Amino acid sequence: MSLTVRPITPADYDAVARITADAYLGAGYFDSAEYPYMQKIMRVGERAAVAPIIVVERNGVVIGSATLAVNGDEWADIALPDELEFRLLVVDPAVQRSGAGRAMVNAILAQARETPGIRAVSLTTGDDWHGAHALYRKLGFTRVPERDWPIPENGKMLRVYRMEL
Incomplete structure (x- = not known):
């Protein structure tokens, strides 16, 4: 499988x-795709118009994506001036743990x-996305707990990871 x-x-x-909907709803972050933030992140064309998005495909089928941002971009949440931030990294729940x-990381x-x-x-x-935490640690990212922050809509904590290049 390539x-x-x-x-x-x-x-x-x-x-x-x-x-994106399957990953976020499946992880329990929102109860419904009707939630305003879910509606925002599912408007992929609008997101792609202002932020680079990458996809990963397996055998010609898209199975995941991630949005990139730098400090000051509309889609940047935490990027410092010398950082590339990635957001909304999602893999179809049906094929998670497939590499x-x-x-994508x-x-x-490389970029x-x-x-x-x-x-x-x-x-x-997400604070309880343990599989993602393990992947990021394995790839060399380290926690930056002083930069953690809550989701405004529901107060769930978000963890920040960083890797020096």
């Missing part, structure tokens, strides 16, 4: 919206290393 990481195209928007998340790290002025990669992940 995995390919590439920039999103409009043909991918519906798949990315479905995968898709790792493939490796592509993001960050080629971007002038970027010296680190940061991310936020």
Whole structure:
């Protein structure tokens, strides 16, 4: 099974919206796709118009995506001036633990290393997304607990990880 990481195209928007909803709702972060934040992140075309999005595909089928941002971007939550932040990294729950998340993170790290002025990669992940925590630690990210922050809508804590390049 080969995995390919590439920039999103409009043909991918519906798949990315479905995968995003399945991942966030499946993890219990929201009760419904009608929640305002869910509606925002599922408007993939609007997101892609202002932020780089990558997808990972297996055998020609999109199975995951991630949104990239730098300090000051509309989709940046935590990026410091020398950081590339990735957000909304999702893998279709039906194929999680397939290497898709790792493939996207490796592509993001490669891009960050080629971007002038970027010296680190940061991310936020859910407090109880233990599989994601394990992946990020395995890839070399470290916790930055002083930068943790709560989701405004429900108060659940988000964990910040960072990797110096």
